[in-house]
Amino acid sequence: MTLEQIIFLIIAVVILLASLFVVTAPKMIHAALWLILALAGVAVIFVLLQAPFFAVVQVIVYIGAIAVLFIFAVMLTRKAMQDTGSQLNRYSILAAVICIMIFGALTGMLLSWGGSATLLESGALPADSIADLGVALTDPNGFLLPFEVASILLLAALIGAIYIGRDRSSGEGEQ
Amino acid sequence: MDFLTDPVTFISQWVQQLLINLGIPEITAAQILPGVGAVILPLLAMLWVIFLIWYERKIIGRLQDRPGPNRVGPFGLFQPFADMAKIFTKEHITPTGADKVPYNLAPILAVGGVLGMWAVVPFSATVFGIDINVGALYIIAVGSIGTLGIIFAGYASNNKYAMLGAFRVVAQLISYEIPMVLALLVPVLLSRSMGMNSIVQAQPVWFLVVAPLPALLFFISSIAEVGRSPFDLAEAESEIVAGFNIEYSGLKFGMFFVGEFLHAFTNALIFTALFLGGWQGPGAEQYPILGFVYFILKTLVVHFLGIAIRGSMPRFRIDQVMQLNWKIFTPIALLSLCSAALVEKLAAGAGDLVRISLHVAANLVIFGVVILVGTKSLKERNARLDDLAASHRSAIHLVLGTPHDA
């Protein structure tokens, strides 16, 4: 076993355990904190995949922004949750069975496809994969349209979220 | 390699030779050394804090017309050691209802997030922590770990004031991250690289000259990121007791301060690397030790500026902090980014002198426009406020009757 494989296995176990806690933690805030650990683990996986740009972006966007947003939302809606009783609904056992079956099916498919186990990293990494990404994003023959549509999507999300989330009744007794 | 011109490389080569002589294969020896460096550098940074505390207290003291620490040791040099001895032996009190794991993790994250930034700082032509090709973004990423520490502290302390303080700080930190990231994008654009060492090498002319506005924005935002005066809402003692760290005691409390002192200096380091040419200077290529000296000198000047601002500015209100960021800094950052990109592309064929003067001119134009628009809207606002005040006064007069002397 190489060093890389050992690191991968450790990180994979961390990610999966953290993910399990995310979906089962009785306290919402704990679920959000476990999500942060899972996302950090994914950042390490990106480093292993030689995509360091996405590793740092993962930390900046997911841990620095999305996780913060989740924590804020949990605190804002705190009164809704008494954190007592089961946080799972009545379908939980059925859901668990379905998910385990899906996982089994997926793994079976992967194992029966020879390529996934034998395929190795395709050649050397390009000299500057980040610049490649930049070129591809703004190339009219590449992904120019998604690039501009993404900005419009973000604009729409921002406008929509501000419109919905605005507090119209200037709250009383708020800090 | 001569010991005097480049001691670190000299020593590391010597150690490597020693390892090889001991029978360790050359490749392994070459791999072990940077690992050892990765252990030593954070240790040195941690020890450096001791000096920083003394330096800062001394300067703040002089600014406020008092001697600063001067009792323990010559010039009070041993004061930080006395402080340490004290804080090490203080009891650790955990409040009831605290969420233990995040509560204890918070001070660790606050310091670790700052220490981690040192990994990519280029100290001289030959000694640059670890040169990764996403260095600039790495700094932002590691910085957001510190933000996480503050949220943890606020949530886990089970205290209203801690929570309020944490919310305020986090709102401030994430807000100022935007102009900081956008200002950081300009050096990246000018040097076409995110590696810290390549950014330094791309600066025969300092980026402070080429891009003065982003440099200013970066400097101010980095003060806000540390949460120091005038952005010290976090520890507005008079308003929210002490902020997010209220329930901490002993060294856990001290760690937040270690993080703050170190963060201020680290920001000066990064600013120097990004905008002041890092280790560049006459003779720095041939004699890396000179580059290191230049780097530290420039950093100390920048750090001194930060301390001077801390010592002389009153605190902003939270609404002012937010509006300064979103209504002034972010638009300026966006504008200067656009102008930098345009000039860089349109003047690509022109000589360096033309290109740089165009950059400077664009920056000046943006600055002028912002000042003009700013003063105009400020005047309008003041007029509005005056009207409001006048109408209130007349309302009061209606109720109370006109004053006799009117």
Next chain:
Amino acid sequence: MNMVWFYIGIFLIVSLGLPAVAIFLASLLAPKKPSALKSTIYECGLETEGETWVQFKAQYYLIALIFLVFDIEIIFLYPWAVAFDRLGLFAVLEGLLFITILAGGLIYAWKKGAFEWA
């Protein structure tokens, strides 16, 4: 994996480990005389009242939201800046259009009073 990132990993572990070790050592040195009163929640000497989880302004949430949207911008603009030499004028203008559209979001938030902290 690049060895460089292995060193980054070591560096990060050491930088998180140092404060942890320091705090651990300090907790060995520090006196331990816990009492119920000592570990009550600090509130200017008064006893704490009500829940810790007071209701917060939605404003904080809006700020985080706008931050998130602008944070996403960096994944588009940093590769764009790094690849600058390989881009034509058209591609640079595309990037500027991207920035302009997002600036529209900033203006909307401004007009809707997301930055007013009254």
Next chain:
Amino acid sequence: MIPLSWYLILAAAMVCIGLFGVIARRNAIAMLLSVELILNAVNINLLAFWRYVDVVHAAGQVFVVMVITAAAAEVAVGLAIIIAVYRKQKTIVTDDVSDLKG
């Protein structure tokens, strides 16, 4: 060398855990958290295929960028809706929020 299958199995497991969260959690925010897990698993897959199958073209990277953008937009709007519902109904347990039903 890590074989491609390791990444794919890790991603499959993450997707299944996330799916379980989406179906079984009662709290709306927890559902969004689980969706984040699923999207991250997708990113792992995309980058793994980029690295193992076609590293020359940046398509894999571009898709990851788009997934992150979509995730951010989804979280922004989703949480805003949750907060708005919470303000009106004082609950975010999905079984209790029944106003949207026909």
